Amino acid sequence: MIFKAIFSGFGGQGVLMMGTSLAHGAMSNGYHVTFLPSYGAEIRGGTANCTVAIADEEIASPVASEPDYLVVMNAPSLFSFQNKVAAKGVIFLNSSIISERSSRSDVQAYAVPCGDIAQDLGNTRVANIIMMGAFIKKSGIVTPDIYLKSLESIMGGRKKGVAEINRKAFAAGFDYVKD
Amino acid sequence: MxxxxxxxxxxxxxxxxxxxxxxxxxxxxxxxxxxxxxxxxxxxxxxxxxxxxxxxxxxxxxxxxxxxxxxxxxxxxxxxxxxxxxxxxxxxxxxxxxxxxxxxxxxxxxxxxxxxxxxxxxxxxxxxxxxxxxxxxxxxxxxxxxxxxxxxxxxxxxxxxxxxxxxxxxxxxxxxxxxxxxxxxxxxxxxxxxxxxxxxxxxxxxxxxxxxxxxxxxxxxxxxxxxxxxxxxxETLCEEYNVEDADMVIVAYGTSARIAKGAIKRLRDNGMKVGLFRPITLWPFPEQKLRALSAKIKNFFVFELSTGQMLDDVRLALQGYAHIDFHGRPGGAVPTPAELTNVIARVYNKND
The missing domain is CATH 3.40.50.970 (Thiamin diphosphate (ThDP)-binding fold, Pyr/PP domains)
Incomplete structure (x- = not known):
């Protein structure tokens, strides 16, 4: 088994954190993982993205030519990556700021208003964690417990309130997408 | 640990x-x-x-x-x-x-x-x-x-x-x-x-x-x-992967060796017996071990993210005892395992 996922959005939306936290969770679950960030002469407000591969065997290439999952936090990312997604793949999009929808009819798409939900929770910065709640529920790659534990260990020495708001945000995203 | x-x-x-x-x-x-x-x-x-x-x-x-x-x-x-x-x-x-x-x-x-x-x-x-x-x-x-x-x-x-x-x-x-x-x-x-x-x-x-x-x-x-x-x-170091029954061996190092491993899985799924020889020390180049493979294997395929540099060392090691093909992507282009699979499949079937 091998899964590949691309996370993409504006720099500052926490897309690299989404990728590292998933990779960390999958590692804790005993999987082989690779995490590959986009890097380069990026400009402020430009796009950032990363690719996570998760497998039960050695991973050859950390690049995803046909990702199984795509998570887009802004509209340019949707246009850049939607046609790479494998047939029967899954797209998660941040419907708070993306008014367009995927033009693909052969993929499953979930529109999650994670920006609005974050606003309701009183912290717009947790939009990425809300999206991860939806992603973890639908992908089932790791359990919520393992994911949240990984998230906490990555956030490390940050303030105590952070773990709490992250848990709330995760639960909100998890509950938003229906079974 | x-x-x-x-x-x-x-x-x-x-x-x-x-x-x-x-x-x-x-x-x-x-x-x-x-x-x-x-x-x-x-x-x-x-x-x-x-x-x-x-x-x-x-x-x-x-x-x-x-x-x-x-x-x-x-x-x-x-x-x-x-x-x-x-x-x-x-x-x-x-x-x-x-x-x-x-x-x-x-x-x-x-x-x-x-x-x-x-x-x-x-x-x-x-x-x-x-x-x-x-x-x-x-x-x-x-x-x-x-x-x-x-x-x-x-x-x-x-x-x-x-x-x-x-x-x-x-x-x-x-x-x-x-x-x-x-x-x-x-x-x-x-x-x-x-x-x-x-x-x-x-x-x-x-x-x-x-x-x-x-x-x-x-x-x-x-x-x-x-x-x-x-x-x-x-002090030579190398890795051999799936070479035992191979008709063709890819020679690649570092990132290109990873891409090659991905290609080998796909090629083998399609019945093509391809293996990998991965030098870990580039100098000294694991010349003897590569040459030893040529006793049984007659087709080698060098893959690099360059126009062909390690290719010289592979030629020196094989000394004309085997046929060598090459695929390179220089200048920062990184191919996918799928692309390499297609390139190798063409050569494999031609040499067959």
Whole structure:
């Protein structure tokens, strides 16, 4: 088994954190993982993205030519990556700021208003964690417990309130997408 | 043992600190910036360690040469254009027989090129790079775990043979995160007689490479050459993957070897018996082991992120005993396993 996922959005939306936290969770679950960030002469407000591969065997290439999952936090990312997604793949999009929808009819798409939900929770910065709640529920790659534990260990020495708001945000995203 | 999820650049930094790297000097350049950054933060939390952000790559290499002469475990790092600047210093370290680890996280070239992963510095790394008759041991890891292990080994090779050792990886290896486990480093074995520690009341010592008498210089060159022969005999490393029943063997290193492994899975699913020969030491090149394969296998396929550099070493190793095909993507272009699968499938069926 091998899964590949691309996370993409504006720099500052926490897309690299989404990728590292998933990779960390999958590692804790005993999987082989690779995490590959986009890097380069990026400009402020430009796009950032990363690719996570998760497998039960050695991973050859950390690049995803046909990702199984795509998570887009802004509209340019949707246009850049939607046609790479494998047939029967899954797209998660941040419907708070993306008014367009995927033009693909052969993929499953979930529109999650994670920006609005974050606003309701009183912290717009947790939009990425809300999206991860939806992603973890639908992908089932790791359990919520393992994911949240990984998230906490990555956030490390940050303030105590952070773990709490992250848990709330995760639960909100998890509950938003229906079974 | 605990697995840690770390990027390649950070892995090199952490492994070097655990191996007792005492002095690091570097100058920023993408895609190895995170290594210099890691060293700046973590060297200072270890007592007695020194981190210097030098004013240039040339300064950095000469700083580590000086620190190595004084007996410190040393490392510097850069990426392709910066490595070109370091060459005079590397030649000098080889001539002075100074141990040190030099990391090249390759990017697209020639010239300033770009910052994407590439393998165009193979010739520069394995042929000496600087002037004069010298060699550097060149290690080519393909996973973050191997980066951790080989960084520690690099320090031991450097001390054992009193020579600069290069770790040759690329932007993909530097940026990618994978889980790693750090092994326990072996205690350093480096005799004090090679260090400049101040003469005190004893006889003064010199470390220098300026040998104006040609007979002295010739003798020194032959002494180095004999050392390189010993290294060639004893220190080759390689990985063989699925070669037992193979009709064709891909020869690739580092990132391109990973892509090749992905292609091999697809090719085998389609009934094509393809294997991989992955040199881990690029110098010394695992020539004997590759040639041994040619007793049974008659088709080899070299794949590099360059226009064909290691290809020369494969030709030298196979000496015409087998047919060689080549696929290269220079300048920072990184193909997918799917692309390589298609290219190899065409050649495989043609040679069949």
């Amino acid at each position: 605990n697995k840690t999820l770390m990027s390649g650049n950070h892995v090199i930094g952490e492994a070097s600190i655990r191996a007792g790297c005492h002095f690091y000097a570097g100058y920023p350049i993408t895609p190895q910036n995170e290594l210099t950054e890691y060293m700046s933060e973590h060297m200072r939390s270890n007592e007695g360690r020194v981190f210097i952000q030098a004013e240039s790559e040339i300064s950095a290499i000469n700083m580590i040469a000086g620190a190595a002469a004084a007996g410190a475990r040393v490392m510097t790092s850069s990426s392709s254009p910066g490595m070109s600047l370091k060459q005079e210093g590397i030649s000098s370290m080889a001539a002075c027989e100074l141990p040190g680890v030099i990391v090249n996280i390759m990017r697209g070239g020639p010239g300033l090129g770009n910052i994407r992963p590439a393998q165009g510095d193979y010739f520069q790394a394995t042929r000496g790079g600087g002037h004069g008759d010298y060699r550097t041991i060149v290690l080519a890891p393909a996973t973050c775990q191997e980066l951790a292990d080989l960084t520690m080994d690099a320090f031991d090779f450097a001390d054992k043979y009193r020579t600069p050792v290069m770790i040759l990886a690329d932007g993909m290896m530097g940026q990618m995160m994978e889980p790693v486990i750090f092994k326990k480093p072996t205690p350093r074995q480096y005799p004090e007689k090679f260090m400049l520690r101040g003469a005190g009341t004893g006889k003064s010592k010199f470390i220098r490479a300026l040998l104006l008498d040609p007979i002295d210089a010739e003798e020194h060159n032959w002494k180095l050459a004999r050392k390189y022969e010993v290294i060639t005999k004893n």
